[in-house]
Amino acid sequence: MLEKIDLGVTIDKETYRQEKERLTVRLGELQRTLHDMGIPVLILFEGWDAAGKGTLINELLMPMDPRSFRVHNFKKQESEDEIFRPFLWRYWTKTPEKGQIAIFNRSYYSDLVYRKSIDALNMQGLMKQANEFEQALSDDGMIIFKFFVHISKKEQKRRFNKLLGNDATAWRVTPRDKKENKHYDKLYEKVNRGLELTDNDCAPWVIIEGEQKDYALIKVFSVLEKRLEKAIETVNKAPAIELKPLIHEGDMPFQSKILDGIVLDQVISEEEYQRQIKEAQKKIRLLQFELYRRRIPLIVGFEGWDAGGKGGCIKRLTRNLDPRGYTVYPTASPSDLERKHHYLWRFWRDIPKNGHLGVWDRTWYGRVMVEPIEGFCTQEEFDRSYREINEFEKQLSDWGAIVIKFWLQIDQDEQLRRFTGREENPDKEWKITDEDWRNRDKWEVYKIAVDEMLLKTSTVNAPWIIVEAQNKYYARIKVLNETIAAIEKRLND
Amino acid sequence: MLEKIDLGVTIDKETYRQEKERLTVRLGELQRTLHDMGIPVLILFEGWDAAGKGTLINELLMPMDPRSFRVHNFKKQESEDEIFRPFLWRYWTKTPEKGQIAIFNRSYYSDLVYRKSIDALNMQGLMKQANEFEQALSDDGMIIFKFFVHISKKEQKRRFNKLLGNDATAWRVTPRDKKENKHYDKLYEKVNRGLELTDNDCAPWVIIEGEQKDYALIKVFSVLEKRLEKAIETVNKAPAIELKPLIHEGDMPFQSKILDGIVLDQVISEEEYQRQIKEAQKKIRLLQFELYRRRIPLIVGFEGWDAGGKGGCIKRLTRNLDPRGYTVYPTASPSDLERKHHYLWRFWRDIPKNGHLGVWDRTWYGRVMVEPIEGFCTQEEFDRSYREINEFEKQLSDWGAIVIKFWLQIDQDEQLRRFTGREENPDKEWKITDEDWRNRDKWEVYKIAVDEMLLKTSTVNAPWIIVEAQNKYYARIKVLNETIAAIEKRLND
Known part of the structure; x- marks a missing residue:
């Protein structure tokens, strides 16, 4: 030039x-x-x-x-x-x-x-x-x-x-x-x-x-x-755009049904859980140090149905870690300032240093679930989101990060049991809101969005790992073991 | 212990x-x-x-x-x-x-x-x-x-x-x-x-x-x-506190009248201004480099009546500077996030690195002017503000910063002329809002607040410099010359 x-x-x-x-x-x-x-x-x-x-x-x-x-x-x-x-x-x-x-x-x-x-x-x-x-x-x-x-x-x-x-x-x-x-x-x-x-x-x-x-x-x-x-x-x-829900029941008639194929009856006994969790937590603490020494960042995202057990899994994952090396980022609806930026901005902002572990309780995937379902984004914005998200994760991976995403799967009956259980327990009542019930009514629409998301954004460098979360013990052990496996795979590469 | x-x-x-x-x-x-x-x-x-x-x-x-x-x-x-x-x-x-x-x-x-x-x-x-x-x-x-x-x-x-x-x-x-x-x-x-x-x-x-x-x-x-x-x-x-205006006309009957003592008729001709401003801007650019070399931070705050000419002074002050070394922070009403913190939080956040220049267009002094006048803070909050602000500036000064605060003084007639002038000029109309007119009605109350502020927060290490701003040329030259003097004083120490 x-x-x-x-x-x-x-x-x-x-x-x-x-x-x-x-x-x-x-x-x-x-x-x-x-x-x-x-x-x-x-x-x-x-x-x-x-x-x-x-x-x-x-x-x-x-x-x-x-x-x-x-x-x-x-x-x-x-x-x-x-x-x-x-x-x-x-x-x-x-x-x-x-x-x-x-x-x-x-x-x-x-x-x-x-x-x-x-x-x-x-x-x-x-x-x-x-x-x-x-x-x-x-x-x-x-x-x-x-x-x-x-x-x-x-x-x-x-x-x-x-x-x-x-x-x-x-x-x-x-x-x-x-x-x-x-x-x-x-x-x-x-x-x-x-x-x-x-x-x-x-x-x-x-x-x-x-x-x-x-x-x-x-x-x-x-x-x-x-x-x-x-x-x-x-x-x-430009013509004014009216925001409206973009996904409806019956959309995508021949869609792949990933969620339907998940076998949910895996169970672990409490005794077995106690034994395995201690061991896994001990192991992951040592691996955390190894990641730190080698300056390898670890990015873990959690998504799943409401009451799927994300919070519980995250607490077990981090319980034994050195707090200097990890941060948990809960993703709520965006603040005023966040709304004024590209939707990936706030996730970029929180990317940890290399050698550190960042855990997201809900993630950037809200863009392809709640946003199109509730009509918070335009069709064009939604259409380019899969690509943008894949690029984002690829950049993290190219940087050297291990990127893992967990989808916590439960069925509707189990969700109802947990919602009711929460409402009846004064210590857990705060966990359940009207919005949870409203989201529950949209189960079928969410299924469409999630199936498409799992399909389009599971990549070699940033795979979705489905966690059968009907049994909490099983889910937590699987999260820890899969995380350990991903780290060990990288360390042995 | x-x-x-x-x-x-x-x-x-x-x-x-x-x-x-x-x-x-x-x-x-x-x-x-x-x-x-x-x-x-x-x-x-x-x-x-x-x-x-x-x-x-x-x-x-x-x-x-x-x-x-x-x-x-x-x-x-x-x-x-x-x-x-x-x-x-x-x-x-x-x-x-x-x-x-x-x-x-x-x-x-x-x-x-x-x-x-x-x-x-x-x-x-x-x-x-x-x-x-x-x-x-x-x-x-x-x-x-x-x-x-x-x-x-x-x-x-x-x-x-x-x-x-x-x-x-x-x-x-x-x-x-x-x-x-x-x-x-x-x-x-x-x-x-x-x-x-x-x-x-x-x-x-x-x-x-x-x-x-x-x-x-x-x-x-x-x-x-x-x-x-x-x-x-x-x-x-604790009893509920109803927020209400804390300063009224007639408060503090024997208050010192600093503003009334300012002689406003200083004038500089356009020709003289053009000559002096160029020279001062050249000088301040060299001083900026010297501050950078010696890692001395410079903090400059601007306060003054609406239409007092703060923006114009700041532009002349920074026009010739290396943009890598300074930032101008305009202070608007606090955002949601800022409101959830101590009022000094947002000013701490923006403190520049040493060797750099931070300029504030309106400052932390809103705490002792608009806040008590409009009833945005409690009496207790207001009462401790002078001390908190002095401590804040002392910490900056102890850190090594040169701290200067300019008060741009004009009289009510001049403000009216400028307001009207702005309203009549399509390029400047945006600068004048209903709020400016409302504030103007509170001139006497502001005078009480400002007199008290100038008295209580002018300290050896962070003095208030009164700028007679009736004539814009005079004001701009004074701001540059006073800034130069403060820097030179430090460099020669």
Whole structure:
């Protein structure tokens, strides 16, 4: 891409002055409109060191209402917290909420270009993740700009020398910077290749000729103006969508019946349970330490019918673990803030460090169960969820995580027994709510959603494990044993 | 404190079994009551390595609803992110919200006891901060438990040896652990002294005899039971408080009149402004780099009448800065989540790293202006706010920050001119709301609040700087020059 760029372009003082004045006012208006419409915007600045990204960002902030934007600076070197997390973690967690603008000063793109020990295949894989990230956000309604501010080797050197010539700024040019200027041509190849790999439809690169600062600024502002105007028009013209339930009884007549095929009569005696649980808990504690030593993360998700015994299984799983190494995340309905982000945002936020164990009591699978059933998402959102979830789990797995998902299966009679039991026990009464009864009435609809979910999202690297949970002892032992098996499999690989 | 402890205490199996069963059920009930009443609880575990903190925490989690608690593990070594922040930052940001339980596995207390390079005076100062932290949370309604799990040198050695005897656990005993056991007696002195310095009324230490694990567990559970019961009773018996405006015209008849004494007729010509602003912006950019190099944080707060020109001043202050080094935080009314925490929580959360600049467009001073005027806080909350705010700023200053607060002063006529001007300008109309007009009607009441605030919270280390803002040019230049002066003063110290 870069080889086609003419770095000699300029703009005259008068045009600059006029356009800047006009565009400053206009961008302020557009930002307020976007805010009122709840449209999130991500503006990403990349480019050579000393290309002028900082100045462009500051000028861009001038017309903005400070309540509506946030600048995130990403160093080429990840921090301690970031280095222990998946590649995109530090970016996912900083995506803007609806109506807000996030400005990324450098990004995943620099991450890769400046990473020394990365081969072409790996780079391609991670760039693909970046594309998926942008696709997911864009599908969710985010407007994404990617600016690459380009200057020549000569110009970069000139700017470095200028900084070096002043005592107060000389220290800013690090040995690394100098080295980068020296190896500009080699980096150029890498940069160019990176741009190609990440130039996608939803977030195309805009190359900014950065040698004349006036030109660079007016180009950035003009590109923002045109695309934001278009985005606002598109949203305004889009027909209003009425949210309604998306799954009904009788949908998908020849659907595979995974749940119906589960044999529920496995039982374990209390005595046998007591013996086995102690042993398994002891074992899993040792395995936890081993995972920590080897820096392998473990992600365990629990789903299942209400009163299926998720909480009980989680407590037995974690009881003997070192609390410094695990966290249990209960997933309730999203908060206001969570609702203003992509639905995967809150799960990304909680991804543990590698070597740690994250357990979810209910998970991101609400997206393909309660949301379409209750009509909390649109058909389009629902349709792309399986892919998005599989990509999410694949990224976790590529990062090195062991990913396991348990489905706790009971039948309707057993659920009724447990609901009634809870209502009759003053210590457990709090566990049962009207909503549980309402969900129970939708059993058949849930079955359709769950069968489809188990089918589409059970992958080699993140399999669903069905737990016959009619007998609590059996279920707990199975959860522990399957977890142990998954860990041991990885450790022996 | 520790020397009075008899580590030989035990409990028999049968009492243990019975009490554990009873207390487990009871703590579950209490947790749900606390949740429903919106009472936050902080449970802090300290103690020797291998004293059994992890096991106690896990057992404590068993009866709890996972949606209601969160465990935070604090390493003796702070992370990169934490080391660049004030001492209590990592704890403030993890305080529980209303109705939630936070469990701290180690805390500020370990921070100090295990810190090598700390003299007695410094330790005393930081322990004082810890006490103030607990006082602020406790005043805000939080129940705080501090357990110190105690074992003898001999017992610690025995436990280390047991771990060392097993290949799977041997690595967990680090050279540092061994060294700590060797120097147990010396550490003991430090620990004992630390316990004394932080044993306060609102959060007294409870020493847990940790040699027999059964005893330790029942003691922890029983202490929780008793104090939680008492806390619930106290809250239930407290009379309902009706929130109402706390400041009225005519209050404080002999109040100092700081605002009335401000001479507002300072003016700067546009030409002079253009010349000076460029120069000041250039200078402040260089100073920003110098602060970064020396790792000095700069905290700047802006308050003032509506339409006083805060936004304009902030934009001129930051325009030329490196965006990697500063963040502007606009303070709106608190979100749901923020409302569930101590009012200083959200400001603690945003404290920048050292070497960075944080600018607040409106600040924590809302607590002593809009809140008492509109009746958003109780009289007791209001009364302790000046002290809490001064302590907060003192902690920032002790950390090394330059703290400046600007009050932008205009008169009522000028405000009216600006309001009207905004309403008539389509580009600025969005800046003016009904609320602005409502606040304007309360000018005299605000004057009382502001005069008191300026008097009580202008401190040597965090002074209020009054900015005569009738003329915008004058105001902007003064803000930049005062900021430059404050930075230069520090750099020359």
